[in-house]
Amino acid sequence: MNPKEELQNRRWDDSRFVAERGAVLTQWPTGVEVDLADAFAFHRALPESKRAYHKLRMGYEKDYIFLQPRAGVALLSEHLILLAKLEEEGRADFLPTTIDSYTRQNRYEEAQKGIKESKLAGRSLLNGFPAVNYGVANCRKIVEAAGVPVQIRHGTPDARLLAEITLAAGFSDFEGGGISYNIPYARDIPLDLSISHWQYVDRLCGAYAENDIIINREMFGPLTGTLVPPCISHAIGIIEALLAAEQGVKSITIGYGQGGNLVQDTAALRSLARLGRTYLERAGFGDVLLTTVFHQWMGGFPQDEARAMGVIAWGAATAALGGVNKVIAKTPHEALGIPTARANIAGLLCTRQVISMLEAQKSLQAEGLEEEEAIIEREVGEIISRVLELGEGDLARGVVRSFEAGVLDIPFAPSSWTRGSVIPVRDQDGAIRILRFGGLPFSPETRGFHRSRVEQRGRSEKREPGFRMVIDDIYAISKGRLVGKPR
Amino acid sequence: MNPKEELQNRRWDDSRFVAERGAVLTQWPTGVEVDLADAFAFHRALPESKRAYHKLRMGYEKDYIFLQPRAGVALLSEHLILLAKLEEEGRADFLPTTIDSYTRQNRYEEAQKGIKESKLAGRSLLNGFPAVNYGVANCRKIVEAAGVPVQIRHGTPDARLLAEITLAAGFSDFEGGGISYNIPYARDIPLDLSISHWQYVDRLCGAYAENDIIINREMFGPLTGTLVPPCISHAIGIIEALLAAEQGVKSITIGYGQGGNLVQDTAALRSLARLGRTYLERAGFGDVLLTTVFHQWMGGFPQDEARAMGVIAWGAATAALGGVNKVIAKTPHEALGIPTARANIAGLLCTRQVISMLEAQKSLQAEGLEEEEAIIEREVGEIISRVLELGEGDLARGVVRSFEAGVLDIPFAPSSWTRGSVIPVRDQDGAIRILRFGGLPFSPETRGFHRSRVEQRGRSEKREPGFRMVIDDIYAISKGRLVGKPR
Amino acid sequence: MLRNNRVVLGVIGADVHAVGNKILEMVLKEAGFQVINLGVMVSQEEFINAAVESDAGAIWVSSLYGHGEIDCRGLREKCREAGIGEILLYVGGNLVVGKRTFDEVEKLFKEMGYDRIYPPGTLPEVAIAHLKEDLSS
Amino acid sequence: MLRNNRVVLGVIGADVHAVGNKILEMVLKEAGFQVINLGVMVSQEEFINAAVESDAGAIWVSSLYGHGEIDCRGLREKCREAGIGEILLYVGGNLVVGKRTFDEVEKLFKEMGYDRIYPPGTLPEVAIAHLKEDLSS
Ligand code: B12
Numbered sequence A, B: 001m002n003p004k005e006e007l008q009n010r011r012w013d014d015s016r017f018v019a020e021r022g023a024v025l026t027q028w029p030t031g032v033e034v035d036l037a038d039a040f041a042f043h044r045a046l047p048e049s050k051r052a053y054h055k056l057r058m059g060y061e062k063d064y065i066f067l068q069p070r071a072g073v074a075l076l077s078e079h080l081i082l083l084a085k086l087e088e089e090g091r092a093d094f095l096p097t098t099i100d101s102y103t104r105q106n107r108y109e110e111a112q113k114g115i116k117e118s119k120l121a122g123r124s125l126l127n128g129f130p131a132v133n134y135g136v137a138n139c140r141k142i143v144e145a146a147g148v149p150v151q152i153r154h155g156t157p158d159a160r161l162l163a164e165i166t167l168a169a170g171f172s173d174f175e176g177g178g179i180s181y182n183i184p185y186a187r188d189i190p191l192d193l194s195i196s197h198w199q200y201v202d203r204l205c206g207a208y209a210e211n212d213i214i215i216n217r218e219m220f221g222p223l224t225g226t227l228v229p230p231c232i233s234h235a236i237g238i239i240e241a242l243l244a245a246e247q248g249v250k251s252i253t254i255g256y257g258q259g260g261n262l263v264q265d266t267a268a269l270r271s272l273a274r275l276g277r278t279y280l281e282r283a284g285f286g287d288v289l290l291t292t293v294f295h296q297w298m299g300g301f302p303q304d305e306a307r308a309m310g311v312i313a314w315g316a317a318t319a320a321l322g323g324v325n326k327v328i329a330k331t332p333h334e335a336l337g338i339p340t341a342r343a344n345i346a347g348l349l350c351t352r353q354v355i356s357m358l359e360a361q362k363s364l365q366a367e368g369l370e371e372e373e374a375i376i377e378r379e380v381g382e383i384i385s386r387v388l389e390l391g392e393g394d395l396a397r398g399v400v401r402s403f404e405a406g407v408l409d410i411p412f413a414p415s416s417w418t419r420g421s422v423i424p425v426r427d428q429d430g431a432i433r434i435l436r437f438g439g440l441p442f443s444p445e446t447r448g449f450h451r452s453r454v455e456q457r458g459r460s461e462k463r464e465p466g467f468r469m470v471i472d473d474i475y476a477i478s479k480g481r482l483v484g485k486p487r
Numbered sequence C, D: 001m002l003r004n005n006r007v008v009l010g011v012i013g014a015d016v017h018a019v020g021n022k023i024l025e026m027v028l029k030e031a032g033f034q035v036i037n038l039g040v041m042v043s044q045e046e047f048i049n050a051a052v053e054s055d056a057g058a059i060w061v062s063s064l065y066g067h068g069e070i071d072c073r074g075l076r077e078k079c080r081e082a083g084i085g086e087i088l089l090y091v092g093g094n095l096v097v098g099k100r101t102f103d104e105v106e107k108l109f110k111e112m113g114y115d116r117i118y119p120p121g122t123l124p125e126v127a128i129a130h131l132k133e134d135l136s137s
């Protein structure tokens, strides 16, 4: 972070933005290609069907569940072929461009090497598309070829240059946030730095919005994808939405990764939309379009493809019954490697089949749902209030202090900037509960609720809930269960 | 039917059975191989893990959901390979031997020709295994090779010889009934004849039971597999169970084919077990082990394999949430042709994954479930009472008269022995309701309920419910929906 | 479509799949054809007798259950013997046992003398368009 | 297993998959090993320095994210340069981009000088048994 500026949840001055921009655009040679006036003109010329915000709004109004795959390969030519298949055969409503891991760490030289080696090897040696290295003109080929909006998906703590290049190239949807693209995706990037970098990205989107080009910003709900309790991902998603809205973002998607228990997941989806809207409105951002996205199970998958399809279909059913605006679909190759186009299409079609078969049943009301929603809302309320308290009214500062204090904490994350002292575990029904609270600012009632659920499982399995149980839960779905069995 | 004997729901005299048996065993040369004493000895020597009744009882007590595929090919050698794969790789809990359609129609010459042509062609030209032609000794190879119980699955109005041969060969589970294996499976076999033939089969199983060998008898719940309202299949399944118990059968499975709406299917599964047990007990057969079986969607499937997997997984989820003792799994090849072993294994593993992921959630209680259960129970009560009335106290006679009167009626069936005047259609939530009642003996309340649901859909789709709507519903799942859309 | 807009319809062999048959009847009628629907489990002889009697322009054979390859063989020859060698023969459904490429299947049934062969899941409308074309040409 | 039952553990390259790494640490410790866990995003140099410093018997490299083929190349050579050429090198995870046969992958990494290569989904217990074997032989 620019040491002159203290982190604050306040819209950046133009002068600060312009000054920082100069440095960003010279991080890699392709930065010079970015020209905002030209970018705006390019976006304006796109039909609404290719602009994420417009499509999301339409789906939101019609209560339609969109599908989106993940996909990205090293070479542009192959990436174009891949996306065309996903759109035509997989009927993807939104296309992705998933960025490779070197680019995510701003290691553009290594990405360049990856492109070269991939060309030589005749197959992709990168786990995504190195958009920065390709530059604006090349990236535009992706947007031009697609018939639907294309989103950048990555996991980049410092995505400033990536955002500059890809938005200028006409991408209308950009995933990530200062928390969700740092803590699960990095080892030692300070949180204030990543939040500041994402304020930059949000401010850039704000600048687009001021020119009537609304870029959608999606927050990465699943975090580490591994037994994350809904209250944690909800709190973080909502905080990221508030930070983005402050910088002028007008279209925001917040997300949630499937836990596996239908009642908890339904409650999570319903409360996410409601809480998100409430917090935005309360902060004066009632004009923001808030949508939700659901990720099919983000933890370890079974290796067998038929079993993987079962996991995928159960995710689809949950999305349909819980209600959400978009689903990010997994593939039957999940446990093994980057999926082929075929596998990706299979994931999409299976998901679509289940969602549309269940469309007629979305009013399903399960017993215990209201209780579960109330619990999530209380937990999120407890967390966010404490964050604001610690920030002495400033959300951004509150976030940094909360991670230090363990008030915000992401289980199983690689980053040294989260305490990692929250330990989740499943209850007897497979809902994700909390075994160790770390610094979570929970009321006695909330703690009591988790404890009683965890103890109940312990009794029924006749073992003390502990790390063994957690490990069993981590492996469970890949071994064909939801709740890990004692070995 | 033997013209001397009038159809009655009364245990056959030994003399009648013995007399008829003589004729049955000479229908095809392999009949001479049947020797009951030898058969009993063979069964007794089988471990309990290979005897359906024992395994079912164990599962019933432990609340475990068993899986079973469908499979049968023309040649014994290939059939053995196929079953071995389904057991080892697909982890089938019960194995099937599905019989070819010539054998089902007692056309043993044609079956013989099918065996010959299949040998020449090097691939199966029959849609199942011609067990009668193979005879007792050959069929025993199947039972010997399997590590789990093997069931005969077919669709044979006159299965007397088939039962004699396969039970003597050690099969411990036999599907079918005088109604469910006639009306959906034949064009003009009189109902009193098929019921009588199945009394023979049941009496044969009774004879085994008297020698302490309990053969499980499974009724074919799905009937035509096409929009069959639960009350119709429940009534028929329960009637077939009562007819079987009367002949001395001690282990009975009644079935239900998935409709697609979770609440209705859950209600159907729960009410099926409860009603079945109540009726058996009331008739003095409280000692019969009554289990239930669920068939994943039995109507037209989508051709795309990934979509088919979605349908399969939704069936699995329904089974897990509804609760049942066994599931008959479909395969991703359903819409196209007899599945390969690979496809069959995929169906099994996908089903197992979903069922075991949902095991922890089986207490899910959906709103509206109790109402739906109450409706099914009322409908079944109304039908069965009227059947008994028409039979002047005799159930078998009542069945024949009820089909004549349309009190019992199976939609879309090929048989001239059902009226075919009941027309089902989905309601707005996708539950199967009744558009035209034909001769169903429903009370005004029951009729009113169906009417209001159907009208509600009509209003929401702005069209008069009629045959067009029904056709749309028939195609719906194969086209990726549950409720057929107006075109 | 001038003269014989009469179609004989049925499911051949020991096949009892009745649902598609009922739909085909309805949709053909809606499209203005006269339909002689023989239902399920129809033998070759029944098809031919009905066609001769009604002076039909086409026979629509369905086979779903997998024995189509055995059941359908020889129908064209029998038509010739009965003096209706030129009648249109359409066949559809799940014609063979197992999942095989449609090209293979089409070739097999063309050789047996069928004019048009339809893969699983064909919508009736498609074949009705063909029938109108074939009958008026 | 006499001497150096110390294992250096880490996820190589720009890879941040942390879950498996945390589990490996725990299970290795439970099995009686001393573990130097470098966490995620570990460079080849960090692995070697840690191994030299701790006089470790083995390095366990994880690579999940697909860049394993690029990231893992050259580690054996660097070990030799650092004077620990004989150290056991195990590698596991989702080693290459995409779904490829494990035979291919194993060959690739054997050639790079890894002693043992594990396919996705390997349970730690399996490799721990190997490690005990290799360290005592
Ligand atoms: C419902 C069903 C049943 C019901 C049938 C109830 C009844 N009496 O009608 C029951 C459960 C009884 C049943 C029994 C059997 N079935 Co079944 N059945 C099905 C299923 C699931 C749906 C069929 C259906 O109704 N579809 C809906 C209608 C509207 O579509 P359709 O029948 O395909 O017809 C349409 C088109 O094909 C086309 N069409 C059809 N014929 C023609 C002809 C012409 C000229 C044209 C232009 C168009 C055309 O137009 C029709 C209307 O749109 C199919 C698989 C699938 N499709 O998903 C299997 C299937 C047809 N059955 C099959 C088999 C093997 C059997 C059994 C032998 C045993 C078994 N495995 O259970 C028995 C056979 C009994 C017998 N003697 O025939 C196999 C056939 C395998 C093959 N060909 O390789 C299938 C494909 C399932 C599978 N993959 O194993 N079955």
Ligand code: B12
Pocket: A070, A098, A100, A101, A104, A127, A128, A155, A184, A185, A222, A223, A224, A225, A226, A298, A299, A300, A301, A302, A333, A334, A335, A336, A337, A338, A339, A412, A413, A414, A474, D014, D015, D016, D017, D018, D019, D020, D021, D023, D024, D060, D061, D062, D063, D064, D065, D066, D067, D090, D091, D092, D093, D094, D095, D096, D097, D098, D099, D118, D119, D120, D121, D122, D123, D124, D127
């Ligand atoms: C959870 C997850 C994530 C989380 C990780 C959170 C975190 N920081 O830990 C998030 C969402 C952040 C993520 C990000 C990414 N992921 Co990821 N992720 C997964 C997933 C679903 C599960 C991984 C996991 O935790 N498994 C559970 C643990 C217990 O198992 P494990 O990691 O496999 O480790 C065990 C064994 O492999 C073995 N083992 C591992 N190493 C070693 C070493 C030795 C010596 C031995 C003996 C054994 C051994 O023992 C471990 C313990 O049992 C996998 C797919 C899967 N497996 O289902 C994809 C997967 C690994 N991810 C993948 C990719 C591509 C990515 C991304 C690049 C982008 C993307 N597509 O989202 C980024 C990468 C970011 C980066 N720079 O690394 C790919 C890798 C593709 C490939 N190799 O071809 C996978 C396979 C998914 C896929 N099919 O596309 N991911």
